[in-house]
Amino acid sequence: xxxxxxxxxxxxxxxxxxxxxxxxxxxxxxxxxxxxxxxxxxxxxxxxxxxxxxxxxxxxxxxxxxxxxxxxxxxxxxxxxxxxxxxxxxxxxxxxxxxxxxxxxxxxxxxxxxxxxxxxxxxxxxxxxxxxxxxxxxxxxxxxxxxxxxxxxxxxxxxxxxxxxxxxxxxxxxxxxxxxxxxxxxxxxxxxxxxxxxxxxxxxxxxxxxxxxxxxxxxxxxxxxxxxxxxxxxxxxxxxxxxxxxxxxxxxxxxxxxxxxxxxxxxxxxxxxxxxxxxxxxxxxxxxxxxxxxxxxxxxxxxxxxxxxxxxxxxxx
Amino acid sequence: xxxxxxxxxxxxxxxxxxxxxxxxxxxxxxxxxxxxxxxxxxxxxxxxxxxxxxxxxxxxxxxxxxxxxxxxxxxxxxxxxxxxxxxxxxxxxxxxxxxxxxxxxxxxxxxxxxxxxxxxxxxxxxxxxxxxxxxxxxxxxxxxxxxxxxxxxxxxxxxxxxxxxxxxxxxxxxxxxxxxxxxxxxxxxxxxxxxxxxxxxxxxxxxxxxxxxxxxxxxxxxxxxxxxxxxxxxxxxxxxxxxxxxxxxxxxxxxxxxxxxxxxxxxxxxxxxxxxxxxxxxxxxxxxxxxxxxxxxxxxxxxxxxxxx
Numbered sequence: 001x002x003x004x005x006x007x008x009x010x011x012x013x014x015x016x017x018x019x020x021x022x023x024x025x026x027x028x029x030x031x032x033x034x035x036x037x038x039x040x041x042x043x044x045x046x047x048x049x050x051x052x053x054x055x056x057x058x059x060x061x062x063x064x065x066x067x068x069x070x071x072x073x074x075x076x077x078x079x080x081x082x083x084x085x086x087x088x089x090x091x092x093x094x095x096x097x098x099x100x101x102x103x104x105x106x107x108x109x110x111x112x113x114x115x116x117x118x119x120x121x122x123x124x125x126x127x128x129x130x131x132x133x134x135x136x137x138x139x140x141x142x143x144x145x146x147x148x149x150x151x152x153x154x155x156x157x158x159x160x161x162x163x164x165x166x167x168x169x170x171x172x173x174x175x176x177x178x179x180x181x182x183x184x185x186x187x188x189x190x191x192x193x194x195x196x197x198x199x200x201x202x203x204x205x206x207x208x209x210x211x212x213x214x215x216x217x218x219x220x221x222x223x224x225x226x227x228x229x230x231x232x233x234x235x236x237x238x239x240x241x242x243x244x245x246x247x248x249x250x251x252x253x254x255x256x257x258x259x260x261x262x263x264x265x266x267x268x269x270x271x272x273x274x275x276x277x278x279x280x281x282x283x284x285x286x287x288x289x290x291x292x293x294x295x296x297x298x299x300x301x302x303x304x305x306x307x308x309x310x311x312x313x314x315x316x317x
Numbered sequence: 318x319x320x321x322x323x324x325x326x327x328x329x330x331x332x333x334x335x336x337x338x339x340x341x342x343x344x345x346x347x348x349x350x351x352x353x354x355x356x357x358x359x360x361x362x363x364x365x366x367x368x369x370x371x372x373x374x375x376x377x378x379x380x381x382x383x384x385x386x387x388x389x390x391x392x393x394x395x396x397x398x399x400x401x402x403x404x405x406x407x408x409x410x411x412x413x414x415x416x417x418x419x420x421x422x423x424x425x426x427x428x429x430x431x432x433x434x435x436x437x438x439x440x441x442x443x444x445x446x447x448x449x450x451x452x453x454x455x456x457x458x459x460x461x462x463x464x465x466x467x468x469x470x471x472x473x474x475x476x477x478x479x480x481x482x483x484x485x486x487x488x489x490x491x492x493x494x495x496x497x498x499x500x501x502x503x504x505x506x507x508x509x510x511x512x513x514x515x516x517x518x519x520x521x522x523x524x525x526x527x528x529x530x531x532x533x534x535x536x537x538x539x540x541x542x543x544x545x546x547x548x549x550x551x552x553x554x555x556x557x558x559x560x561x562x563x564x565x566x567x568x569x570x571x572x573x574x575x576x577x578x579x580x581x582x583x584x585x586x587x588x589x590x591x592x593x594x595x596x597x598x599x600x601x602x603x604x605x606x607x608x609x610x611x612x613x614x615x616x617x618x619x620x621x622x623x624x625x626x
Binding site: 014015016018019021022026027029030137138140141142143144145146149150152153157158251252254255256258259262270273274277278282285289292293296297 | 462463465466467469470471472473474475477478479481482483554558561562565566567568578581584585588589592595596599602603606607610611
């Protein structure tokens with residue numbers, strides 16, 4: 001296990017380095033001169049040259065890259081062009097808001113996905129199975145931004161059960177958890193929808209695989225109750241692929257949250273990326289994409305390790 | 318040598334008493350297409366989904382002929398008129414434009430920004446996967462490790478970032494979707510190549526003196542195509558949704574050109590009074606994306622001999 005762990009951790013280092021290179025050079029692809037963009041069209045050539053030198057933009061690309069990487073490793077992402085504050089100050093609070101939303105969505109994903117998947121898997125071709133599988137097929141193909149709009153129309157604007165936008169009530173005297181959760185319901189459902197449907201379908205098929213195995217027949221012959229078979233034996237053996245897909249979905253939720261955050265004005269990193277793109281505030285986009293991708297890679301690594309810990313066949317291969 | 322090893326056709330002289338064509342006719346193997354079609358047509362859901370796709374594609378191609386109104390010119394008196402308004406079956410949007418016409422024209426854009434990138438990315442991925450899988454060594458490391466880096470990004474984020482950096486426009490959206498797709502499809506092409514490379518028939522071809530290029534194009538390529546095409550076909554639906562999402566954010570097609578994502582975004586301001594403006598294009602998106610998914614699954618089942626009934 002330790003060797004597997006060391007191997008896996010070592011194998012993500014080049015990937016992370018590659019990600020930083022891609023993010024750095026992606027920002028260099030932008031048409032136009034950044035210095036001219038800062039100074040405006042009226043600036044003199046001398047002045048442009050001076051600013052270019054002071055920003056280090058006259059050096060070769062690889063020198064610029066390593067300087068940038070050195071600063072990033074110290075938590076310095078530069079200064080936002082649009083609002084002139086350190087990027088780190090702007091990005092981190094937004095990042096935690098997205099983590100909150102992702103956590104809420106994940107709870108919905110796991111509860112709904114596992115619940116629907118297990119019931120469908122143990123009762124194949126029942127009416128519940130048929131209806132839930134048709135529904136998951138539809139939901140898995142529903143654009144999150146559209147579902148968000150529809151939920152907003154029905155549950156927020158028509159019925160008034162939930163607030164339509166934001167994270168906290170503007171008029172509330174204190175920030176309370178109840179208020180936060182109330183605001184989180186619609187965005188979390190929207191973000192979770194596609195993943196929950198995918199998880200439900202996978203749990204079902206994973207369950208059907210296990211339930212047909214000979215040892216389950218043996219357990220039935222032994223006279224074990226169906227409940228004990230499902231929860232004590234089948235679930236355990238169906239778990240590794242399920243954990244794998246749930247881990248993958250965490251990363252998907254973080255990326256997919258972007259649409260939800262834009263629709264519901266949830267002040268997360270996705271909304272920040274979106275508004276920074278619109279404002280052409282590229283240092284912020286750079287930092288936000290980098291941070292999210294690093295977390296995505298780490299979550300996937302964590303998932304692989306958990307699966308390997310549960311399934312000895314994987315870590316030995 | 319030539320005496321010891323007579324050519325094959327001389328070794329088995331034709332028998333006069335049997336009509337060779339009749340024998341051939343009796344034992345002729347049905348063509349691959351026929352086998353595929355017989356398996357696919359059993360799957361009623363997949364056939365229905367394929368019909369939906371065909372219908373949408375046809376309406377997109379024939380848009381100039383069948384679209385009842387100009388999709389960019391509105392009638393101010395009928396702004397936000399609901400579904401079922403006489404002459405406007407699906408109602409009108411915030412600028413008084415006919416939603417059905419916009420749906421038909423928008424289908425063109427929504428299909429193209431998904432189908433073209435999937436096709437281009439598939440070609441590129443097969444090329445990269447074949448080279449990496451077949452030659453191994455440095456080529457393998459260089460190609461696959463580079464793709465691993467792109468694989469590490471959350472797909473939606475990468476697409477949004479690239480489209481955002483490049484600026485709005487149809488070409489930029491398609492470019493960003495292609496970049497997102499290549500690492501995923503190339504992995505499948507690579508795995509298929511490595512699997513096929515180690516099959517016995519490839520060794521046999523090598524023993525018979527086939528050159529690497531012959532082995533690559535005549536023996537390996539045809540056998541890697543089926544898993545790659547099946548995988549790519551399941552991605553089309555997701556990419557239609559992603560492309561619409563980029564347009565929804567304003568990073569895709571530039572208005573007034575219609576696109577299903579832009580149409581959803583247009584309706585955002587009228588949600589409480591005229592929800593149909595956003596609802597209709599969304600339903601179209603779901604229907605088409607779902608159809609592509611169902612067809613993809615049907616293709617997989619029909620092409621895989623183990624899953625055929």
